[in-house]
Structure formats: structure tokens, C-alpha cells
Amino acid sequence: MSKYFKEAELLKRLAKNDKSAIETIYQDNYKLIQQLIINNNGSEDDARDIFQEALIVLYQNSKSEAFELNCQIRTYIYSVSRRLWLKRLQSNRRFETPVDNFEEIVPVEDDVxxxxxxxxxxxxxxxxxxxxxxxxxxxxxxxxxxxxxxxxxxxxxxxxxxxxxxxxxxxxxxxxxxxxxxxxxxxx
Amino acid sequence: MDQILLLDAAERYLRGEMNDQERANFEELRKSNPEVDQFVVEHHFFVEELSRYATVKRFKANLYDVHHTMKESGEISEYQPTEKGRIVQFWEKYRRTIAVAASIAGITALAISGLTLFFSPKAPIKDIEELRRKVNKLEVRTNSQDVQLNDVKKKIDPNASVTFGGTSFLVDPKGYLLTSAHVVANASQIFVQNSKGQDLRAKIIYTDSKRDLAILKIDDEDFHPLSSLPYGFRRTSSDLSEPVFTLGFPKDEIVYGEGYLSAKSGLMGDTMSSQITISANPGNSGGPVLNSNGEVIGILNARQTTAEGVVFAIKSRHILKTIEELKESDTSANIKVPSTSSIRGMERVQQVKKIEDCVFMVKVVL
Known part of the structure; x- marks a missing residue:
């Protein structure tokens, strides 16, 4: 099966609130987000909150018929997490330097x-x-x-x-x- | 009554339970009566909102579970910041210097602790009893029944028995709790129960065993942070004979007690605590001691077994010191301790009502 179909299938399972799908996504992506948050002034708890919030965004979207993911799940989660974290930093006025980037991002402002x-x-x-x-x-x-x-x-x-x-x-x-x-x- | 019928009809309509005739009639009614139409639209939105709430809640619960199990199985772990290389290099270079410095520090520390031990008053251990509570099986059972009745999700694994209990109270509305260190000593899991009987997960973020204080953080998505705390913390020392009161959990329910400050120092002249005459029982440990202005003047921690009604409380000044130490060692702990009390001048009943929500039972699973 190609990667694309695998991901589409994973999203379908996520839409059904399937625990094993959540596990897979966790395994593939958690470390990345953890690294992003902690390298940018966040704590272990912040990393968990932001990652889970990003998963909720993906979950809500995966349930809607109209949603079509045009990139990898990893890229999407990374982009959403990054956006969420930027917003939180700004609201806490801890924002000094732009959040470091080491992954490709897609525009997710509307989704957020x-x-x-x-x-x-x-x-x-x-x-x-x-x-x-x-x-x-x-x-x-x-x-x-x-x-x-x-x-x-x-x-x-x-x-x-x-x-x-x-x-x-x-x-x-x-x-x-x-x-x-x-x-x-x-x-x- | 009409409204109930309308609600009933709207619900059957939205759920598609009407037959064709009824449906046609109802649609006619919607067209002719804008109020009915408005009601149906609003109700539809609300029901959708409610069911979305439920699905998201279930999803969040799953997320939490997955996170918890993966953390336990070690699949996710605390992130180690990069640049290990530099530290290793540093170590290679200064290994010998560090060894010398460490041994000097070690000897000094030993000498100091030896001296402190020699000069400090020796508390007769048997005279004093720490007020943590052994929870027996019966209480656990009644408790689990309560939980079922209230339809609250029970988080404590039924196989793990709760062995010790105590009291804790909020020092910051974001979920930072203060309790006695001996209450949570050797705990593998900690739950706190709020005044509504709901169990919440908590973790220890700081223990200060020399002052017998521990700071917990509620780590549970069902916890709703409060906007502010009703009480403040007294920064200066309190006066003899000042009336005080406390709230705690010597049983499965919150219990109020009243007394007065009877001495400014604790057992054998211990200046860290003060002596209070109040009735306290196992389970009261970690409870706040407040004066009539609603200011926290201390935290209950022990009673003298050889005398009646003699209880000791760690002074609020030392609570503040511990929190300062925590802030220094962990900069992510953003604790703001309130200094003014918003319940000054209220009737006692009103004060207690406000404070009740900030006092939690601590359940310790060993």
C-alpha cells in the first residue's frame, strides 16, 4: 500500500475515535512536537497540551466530509502545533524570537x-x-x-x-x- | 405545557421520527410561525453542540489514556535537550577538577549536617504523631458507591487500594496544591478529591522534607482552574490567642474545626511551627489554618500524643519560603501566592463556603 493510502486509512480510523490510530499518530509524531515546544521555551506539559490540541484539530477535521488532507499527517500536525504554540507565546508575551523551523509547514491559520x-x-x-x-x-x-x-x-x-x-x-x-x-x- | 409539546415535536422532527403527514404539518407550522422556526433552528444547533461536546470529550479521554500508557511503557519520555556533545567534552576536560571540587563539597556538607544534627533540638519522635490517615477498606467501598451514584468517572484503579489520606489546599488557582510531605511520602500514585467528590490525578512537583511540605500539581483534564483564591497568605507572624479555624478530611467528608493559637513555637521550641489548640485527627494533615480575616497562617502537620488538643502547624512564612525555593529550582512552575484575602469581614459560614472549593482530600496509593 502506498503511503498516501495508509494515511487516508489512518485518518478514517481516527475519525472513529480509534485508540490504535491515536497510538500510531503518537508514535510517529510526538517526539517531533516535543522537540519543537521544548526548544522554544516550552515545558513537558506544554508539549503534551499542544500535541493533543493539534490532534483534536485533526480529529474534528477528519470527521467532516469536506476535509481533504493535501499533505502528510506529520506536516499537518507540525504546522498546527507550531501555529498554536506561536499564538500561546504571543498571548503570554513571552514571544521574542520567531519559533525555529526544522520542518516543512503548510498554511493552517483558518483551521486553527x-x-x-x-x-x-x-x-x-x-x-x-x-x-x-x-x-x-x-x-x-x-x-x-x-x-x-x-x-x-x-x-x-x-x-x-x-x-x-x-x-x-x-x-x-x-x-x-x-x-x-x-x-x-x-x-x- | 405547550413548550414541552413543542420541544417534543421539534425533537421528533429533527430525529426524523415523524411520519409524512406530521412532517408536512410541522413544516407548515414552521413557515407560518417564525417563533417556532427560530426555536427549531436554535434547538438543532444546541443539540449538535451537545453531541459534539460529547464526542470531543470521549476523544480527549482517549488521548489522555494513550499518553498515559505510552509514558508508562516508556515509548515517550522526557525530552533531552540537544548539545550533549558539548557537555561530554566539558566533562572530559575538567574531570579531575570536578572530582576535587565535589569531594571538598561533600566533606563540607557532611561536616555541616553533622554539626546541625548535634546542635538541633532532638524531637522525641514518640511524642508526636503525624496526622495522615490510614484509609480502611470499608471507606473505600462507600466511596466507590458514591462515585457510581454521581455517575462520575472513577479514575482510581479498583484493584489499587487507597492506603493513606490527608488534606491539601490550593496555593495557586491553576491547580498547585500544598500538603504535608509525610502525607505523600512513598506514593506511587496520588489522587485528590474535590468538594464534589470527583477524583483528580495529581503529581508531586516538589518535596521539602525538612519543613514537611510538599507541592502537588493537579494533572487532569477535568480540573477547571479557579479565577482566584478566596484566602491570602499571612506574611508576618501571628499573635497569641488569635482565633483560628481549619478544614480537613479526617473522614470522607470535609470537616470544620475551630481553635486558637496557643504558642508561637512548636514542640521543644521548634520555631518553624506554632502550637494550636484545636481538635485534629488523622487525615487533618495538610489542612490550612486560617485566622478570622481569612488569611492562611499555617498548615497542620502533627499533634502531640501525650497531651490533649495540642496540634502543630508549619507557619505560613515557611510555606512561602518553600514556594520560593521551588520557583528557583523549577522556573516553569508559575506559582503566584495571593497575599490578600477576599473574604475578610464575611460571616464564617460564607468564608467556609468559599474556602471549601479550594480544599482537597489527598488519596495516596502506595
Whole structure:
């Protein structure tokens, strides 16, 4: 199999959140990013954060139909990591010299920008879910994330009938939406 | 009630569970009623957002797992900065000088430590008990039940039993915790539990065994850094009879205790700690001691076994010194210790409510 097909196959597995795909990508690329970050004023933890963030960018992209990778995975991850790290250095005002380059890079500014927006939304959702408390959190997760139906939910959470459960779910959802949109609209 | 029906309809519509007749009717309604349309659009966006959150969260968990296992198996390791060649050359050249310098340093260090040992007050070990807590099997079991009930992901390997526990508290909102060194001694894994009962991974970044202090860093993606800490650290010494309070984990739940500063020095005139009269039990080690202004004046570390209610706390001045030492040895540790307390003048109940979130139970797996 040519390298191109191997990588395409790897991306497909990544899109399915396949652990062995993550492992392969880790093995092939982690050292490179580690070197990049640590040689440019970063710590061991920074290297991990940036690498994982770059993988999330790749993962989100690999799930979308429209995405087409025109370079090697390695080049892409390197470019995204480099961009993310530059941004972080700038925001921390530690930025003095341009980040050293020892790999080819491709333009990824747009992808990083999209990622930052999504990451912000992720953070808002996480904090909103953290604030609504139990049993709301579990109830909403059961319905919207684990796709359980109302009968299953009412028996699991001990509601006498599914109307009661629906009522409760509605209240919880409204609270979550309120929390989410309050912050979401604030940011725009 | 109408809203619930609308939500129900919108959900069935978006999930494609409507039959053709219903679908046509609903689409008609969307066209004629802009509010309904707006609701459907918003709901669609929100549900997508929620499911994206869930997938990314699962992906992150996998990332974390992979990183952890690869680190453990040694497939990824700490990066060694380049230019080894130069160091080797240096070594070749100055080997003999270094050997002489090292032996002089060694002899001096031995002499000094011998002298210190000779002159320092000898603490009668049996008189004093360090307050770390042995966790028995029963407590572990109730704990794991709690975790299941709250549907919180349990991170502690069920086969590894938690053997010791103590208390720790934040010195920096980014997740730097302070505890007693004896609480985390010989630990292979450390977890801290927040006030919501959630277990978080933590690692030791600095141990100062002469002051019996250790600094941990929470290393877990579920940890949300706080924006600021409610309490400050007192830089000057405290006064006799000053009322103090503490929070700690002598059991699986946070416990409040009240007392007063009874002496400015610790056991046998030890000036590093102060003596406090308060009720403390195994598990209280590492807990903050605060005065009524909400300033940390020390950290609990031991009690005298031969007397009732006599507890010792390392003074805040020494906590600050340890943190300074850490900063010198590791420049990446960016710890900013707050000096002013934002809970000054509040009722005690309110103060405790604010502080509670910054105090963590330490679980040590040997």
C-alpha cells in the first residue's frame, strides 16, 4: 500500500475515535512536537497540551466530509502545533524570537481559527454542564448523548411515568440552554 | 405545557421520527410561525453542540489514556535537550577538577549536617504523631458507591487500594496544591478529591522534607482552574490567642474545626511551627489554618500524643519560603501566592463556603 493510502486509512480510523490510530499518530509524531515546544521555551506539559490540541484539530477535521488532507499527517500536525504554540507565546508575551523551523509547514491559520471557536464553545458547554448539577446532567446526557428513550430514562432515574421524566428533562434543558447561550452570546 | 409539546415535536422532527403527514404539518407550522422556526433552528444547533461536546470529550479521554500508557511503557519520555556533545567534552576536560571540587563539597556538607544534627533540638519522635490517615477498606467501598451514584468517572484503579489520606489546599488557582510531605511520602500514585467528590490525578512537583511540605500539581483534564483564591497568605507572624479555624478530611467528608493559637513555637521550641489548640485527627494533615480575616497562617502537620488538643502547624512564612525555593529550582512552575484575602469581614459560614472549593482530600496509593 502506498503511503498516501495508509494515511487516508489512518485518518478514517481516527475519525472513529480509534485508540490504535491515536497510538500510531503518537508514535510517529510526538517526539517531533516535543522537540519543537521544548526548544522554544516550552515545558513537558506544554508539549503534551499542544500535541493533543493539534490532534483534536485533526480529529474534528477528519470527521467532516469536506476535509481533504493535501499533505502528510506529520506536516499537518507540525504546522498546527507550531501555529498554536506561536499564538500561546504571543498571548503570554513571552514571544521574542520567531519559533525555529526544522520542518516543512503548510498554511493552517483558518483551521486553527475554527478550532479556537469550537474550543471556546466546548469550554462553555463544559462549564454549563458543570453548573446544572445532578440529576439534570445525567438526565440530559442519557437522552441527548447516549440516545436513551424516555421509557428507559424514567425507569433508570425512578420517575413514575415518562411524562414526569419529560417534564423534568424540559426544565433541565431550559436551564442548560440558558447557561450556555448566556455565555455564548456574551462572547460574540 | 405547550413548550414541552413543542420541544417534543421539534425533537421528533429533527430525529426524523415523524411520519409524512406530521412532517408536512410541522413544516407548515414552521413557515407560518417564525417563533417556532427560530426555536427549531436554535434547538438543532444546541443539540449538535451537545453531541459534539460529547464526542470531543470521549476523544480527549482517549488521548489522555494513550499518553498515559505510552509514558508508562516508556515509548515517550522526557525530552533531552540537544548539545550533549558539548557537555561530554566539558566533562572530559575538567574531570579531575570536578572530582576535587565535589569531594571538598561533600566533606563540607557532611561536616555541616553533622554539626546541625548535634546542635538541633532532638524531637522525641514518640511524642508526636503525624496526622495522615490510614484509609480502611470499608471507606473505600462507600466511596466507590458514591462515585457510581454521581455517575462520575472513577479514575482510581479498583484493584489499587487507597492506603493513606490527608488534606491539601490550593496555593495557586491553576491547580498547585500544598500538603504535608509525610502525607505523600512513598506514593506511587496520588489522587485528590474535590468538594464534589470527583477524583483528580495529581503529581508531586516538589518535596521539602525538612519543613514537611510538599507541592502537588493537579494533572487532569477535568480540573477547571479557579479565577482566584478566596484566602491570602499571612506574611508576618501571628499573635497569641488569635482565633483560628481549619478544614480537613479526617473522614470522607470535609470537616470544620475551630481553635486558637496557643504558642508561637512548636514542640521543644521548634520555631518553624506554632502550637494550636484545636481538635485534629488523622487525615487533618495538610489542612490550612486560617485566622478570622481569612488569611492562611499555617498548615497542620502533627499533634502531640501525650497531651490533649495540642496540634502543630508549619507557619505560613515557611510555606512561602518553600514556594520560593521551588520557583528557583523549577522556573516553569508559575506559582503566584495571593497575599490578600477576599473574604475578610464575611460571616464564617460564607468564608467556609468559599474556602471549601479550594480544599482537597489527598488519596495516596502506595
Amino acid at each position: 481559527e475554527v478550532h479556537e471557536k469550537l474550543d471556546r464553545q466546548y469550554g462553555i458547554m463544559r462549564s454549563a454542564l458543570g453548573k446544572i448539577g445532578e440529576p439534570c446532567k445525567s438526565l440530559l446526557e442519557a437522552f441527548y448523548i447516549h440516545n436513551k428513550n424516555m421509557q428507559e430514562i424514567s425507569s433508570y432515574f425512578g420517575y413514575t411515568n415518562s411524562d414526569n421524566a419529560k417534564n423534568q428533562k424540559y426544565k433541565c434543558l431550559m436551564r442548560l440552554k440558558k447557561l450556555f447561550f448566556a455565555q455564548y452570546k456574551n462572547g460574540i
